[in-house]
Amino acid sequence: MSVLVYTESEEGKFKKTAxxxxxxxxxxxxxLGTTVTAVAFNADETASLGTYGADKVMHVKNDKLGxxxxxxxAAAITQAAQQESAKVIVVSSSANAKYLAPLLAIDLQAGYxxxxxxxxxxxxxxxxxxxxxxxxxxxxxxxxxxxxIVGLSKNSFGLKExxxxxxxxxxxxxxxxxxxxxxxxxxxxxxxxxxIADAEIVVSGGRGLKGPENWGMIEEMADILGAxxxxxxxxxxxxxxxxxxxxxxxxxxxxxxxxxxxxISGAIQHLAGINASKTKVVINxxxxxxxxxAADYGIVGDAFDVVPRLNEKLKEFKANNS
Amino acid sequence: xxxxxxxxxxxxxxxxxxxTDNNTKFDTNGVQFxxxxxxxxxxxxxxxxxxxxxxxxxxxxxxxxxxxxxxxKALAIGADTAIRIDTEALDGFQIAKELSVVAKxxxxxxxxxxxxxxxxxxxxxxxMLANLIGASFVNTCISLEVEGDTATAIREIxxxxxxxxxxxxxxxxxxxxxxxxxxxxxxxxxxxxxxRKKPLTVKEPAGASAETAAVSFEKPAPKGExxxxxxxxxxxLIDLLHNEAKAI
Numbered sequence: 001m002s003v004l005v006y007t008e009s010e011e012g013k014f015k016k017t018a019x020x021x022x023x024x025x026x027x028x029x030x031x032l033g034t035t036v037t038a039v040a041f042n043a044d045e046t047a048s049l050g051t052y053g054a055d056k057v058m059h060v061k062n063d064k065l066g067x068x069x070x071x072x073x074a075a076a077i078t079q080a081a082q083q084e085s086a087k088v089i090v091v092s093s094s095a096n097a098k099y100l101a102p103l104l105a106i107d108l109q110a111g112y113x114x115x116x117x118x119x120x121x122x123x124x125x126x127x128x129x130x131x132x133x134x135x136x137x138x139x140x141x142x143x144x145x146x147x148x149i150v151g152l153s154k155n156s157f158g159l160k161e162x163x164x165x166x167x168x169x170x171x172x173x174x175x176x177x178x179x180x181x182x183x184x185x186x187x188x189x190x191x192x193x194x195x196i197a198d199a200e201i202v203v204s205g206g207r208g209l210k211g212p213e214n215w216g217m218i219e220e221m222a223d224i225l226g227a228x229x230x231x232x233x234x235x236x237x238x239x240x241x242x243x244x245x246x247x248x249x250x251x252x253x254x255x256x257x258x259x260x261x262x263x264i265s266g267a268i269q270h271l272a273g274i275n276a277s278k279t280k281v282v283i284n285x286x287x288x289x290x291x292x293x294a295a296d297y298g299i300v301g302d303a304f305d306v307v308p309r310l311n312e313k314l315k316e317f318k319a320n321n322s
Numbered sequence: 323x324x325x326x327x328x329x330x331x332x333x334x335x336x337x338x339x340x341x342t343d344n345n346t347k348f349d350t351n352g353v354q355f356x357x358x359x360x361x362x363x364x365x366x367x368x369x370x371x372x373x374x375x376x377x378x379x380x381x382x383x384x385x386x387x388x389x390x391x392x393x394x395k396a397l398a399i400g401a402d403t404a405i406r407i408d409t410e411a412l413d414g415f416q417i418a419k420e421l422s423v424v425a426k427x428x429x430x431x432x433x434x435x436x437x438x439x440x441x442x443x444x445x446x447x448x449x450m451l452a453n454l455i456g457a458s459f460v461n462t463c464i465s466l467e468v469e470g471d472t473a474t475a476i477r478e479i480x481x482x483x484x485x486x487x488x489x490x491x492x493x494x495x496x497x498x499x500x501x502x503x504x505x506x507x508x509x510x511x512x513x514x515x516x517x518r519k520k521p522l523t524v525k526e527p528a529g530a531s532a533e534t535a536a537v538s539f540e541k542p543a544p545k546g547e548x549x550x551x552x553x554x555x556x557x558x559l560i561d562l563l564h565n566e567a568k569a570i
Contacts, residue, residue, distance in 0.1 A: 068479075070449075070459065070461070071459075094480055095461075095462055095477075095478065095479050095480045096479070096480070098445050098461065098462075099449065099461040099462070099477075100449075101446065101449070102414070102418075102445075102446040102447075102448070102449025102450045102453065103449050103450075103452070103453045103459070105415065105446065105449075105450060105533075106418075106449075106450050106453035106454055107453065110533075111413075111415065111533030111534045112414070112415075112444075112446055112533075112534070113534055114443070114444055114445050114446065115443055127537065131443065132441065132442050132443055132536075132539070133333075133339045133440070133441055133442075133443070134440050134443060135542075136339040136541075136542075137339050137341070137539050137540065137541050137542070138539065138540045138541075138542065139442070139536050139538075139539050140536070140537045140538045140539070140540075141534050141535065141536055141537065142534060142535045142537050143533065143534050144532075144533055144534060144535065145533045181458050181488060181489065182458055182459075182460065182486050182487075182488045183486060183487045183488070184484055184485070184486050185474070185485040185486060185487055186484070186485045187479070187482065187483075187484045187485075188482050188483050188484070188485070189479065189481050189482030189483075190481065190482060193481065195480045195481030195482075196480075196481070197480035197481065198480065198481070201569070201570070225570065233503075237502075237503045237504070243464070243498065243499050244478065244481075244482070244483070246498070249335055249359070249440060250335075250359045250360070250440075250497070250498050251498065257569050258563065258567070258569035258570065268335070268336055269335045269336070272335075275542075278567070278569065279563070279567040279569040281559070281563070282548070292548050292550075293545070293548070294545065295548045296546075296548065296549065296567065297548065297549050297550075297551060297559060297562055297563070297567075298548040298549070298550050298551065299550070299551050299552075299553050299556075299559065300550065300553070301553035305553065306553050306556070309556055310556050310559070313556045313557060313560055314560065314570075317560050317564070317570070321564070
């Protein structure tokens with residue numbers, strides 16, 4: 001009755017969230033006095049999961065599963081969970097994990113709590129703390145089923161080392177045509193760009209930048225910091241930036257280490273979407289902008305004056321600290 | 323094509339969030355309820371299928387009589403009929419299970435739900451529903467076309483998008499992108515008058531039970547004051563980000 005954890009990888013390489021969910025699963029396993037079994041798909045270096053507390057890795061190597069496929073992945077994880085008699089299954093909050101978790105929940109007749117931010121408060125009843133109302137509140141949820149699925153919010157638990165063996169065993173799930181009922185025609189993904197979901201730092205621009213032609217300095221800052229670029233809703237609605245960059249209540253959620261908002265006033269819907277970020281910086285001409293109430297650090301100033309100078313300083317800092 | 327759109331009745335995006343009864347219940351006092359934004363994008367896309375491809379559009383909600391104004395609004399936007407499953411919405415599983423009964427009875431080709439509701443943010447109803455009725459499922463769907471018995475959808479993935487094709491019946495978890503913000507419709511007087519005459523069926527629940535329970539709530543701890551930095555002293559910001567926040 002181990003704790004089972006789905007560890008995501010891309011082109012063989014584990015994502016940082018994979019190590020975070022393993023760290024979290026280790027925490028639950030220690031509470032329950034059991035072991036951690038990771039399920040990995042076509043990954044390299046499964047032994048690295050041991051650093052964060054995986055006792056065992058069930059490794060699915062299957063060319064048909066080279067690309068993520070929610071149905072087939074859910075079926076494989078279901079079968080792994082059944083074989084392990086897992087009582088708790090941990091997944092991340094990535095787009096793919098949120099796609100497969102509800103399918104898994106039905107297959108395993110398991111209650112599912114998403115956006116969980118901490119280890120269970122109690123084992124029986126099994127109670128977890130999760131965000132609700134788009135980060136405007138927390139909600140303590142009891143999962144009442146025998147098998148439980150926990151979706152962990154990104155960056156909420158962090159990486160915790162706990163060396164275990166991570167012994168690898170090949171796992172071949174039984175799959176048939178019905179698991180491949182969604183056919184992927186094409187994938188359109190910027191190769192060398194940091195994604196908002198994976199980014200440690202997000203640099204975001206708003207209407208205060210006056211037009212899409214002024215995004216050069218935002219992109220420059222993102223380049224210097226190795227950050228992802230994002231934008232506010234009006235900016236994407238006006239077509240200045242692609243929809244995929246819109247962060248906020250109806251856009252993408254952000255849970256980065258650092259969020260830098262430039263020329264964004266901070267409407268309640270925007271703040272809700274980025275609130276889970278650890279440190280928030282605002283640069284805005286209007287000292288009354290609501291973002292100043294949500295930010296840790298603020299500069300009252302004109303982005304067109306401040307940002308180019310800040311970029312120079314950041315370059316200097318990076319040159320001296322790398 | 324028969325379309326079912328699942329409608330969540332949620333607090334408006336600008337609502338102040340408070341709790342009552344010793345932090346066990348959401349305080350609805352003074353709160354304006356609306357169609358869940360992710361559902362509204364889907365509903366508006368359904369209107370396109372209705373107008374361009376002759377689809378019929380039913381809407382469904384799990385909830386008490388207080389959700390009916392939200393359903394009437396969806397009817398005023400152009401849905402044909404509404405079904406309200408008369409029971410308190412308890413958790414994602416119970417809602418999906420109740421919806422699955424309506425979905426099976428109606429034999430729909432396409433079921434559109436939002437990727438998540440903006441109140442509990444569970445994000446599980448569309449996938450659970452699809453699995454319960456054995457339909458195809460595409461989550462975080464930002465574009466949808468249907469040709470005969472095949473749908474072509476674009477799914478937002480972390481850092482990009484993916485184009486997929488699936489056979490009907492299909493369930494999607496939709497969001498902005500299905501239609502643009504500027505395509506959303508404000509019901510006009512004629513729509514509102516017509517909506518009053520459209521059928522709104524109240525259906526007995528199947529009695530599905532919940533798997534999880536929202537036991538209590540809390541609000542985030544109040545934030546400390548922002549530290550203001552002089553725009554002429556940007557070194558201070560870099561120092562704070564590096565040494566205090568350890569963010570760079």
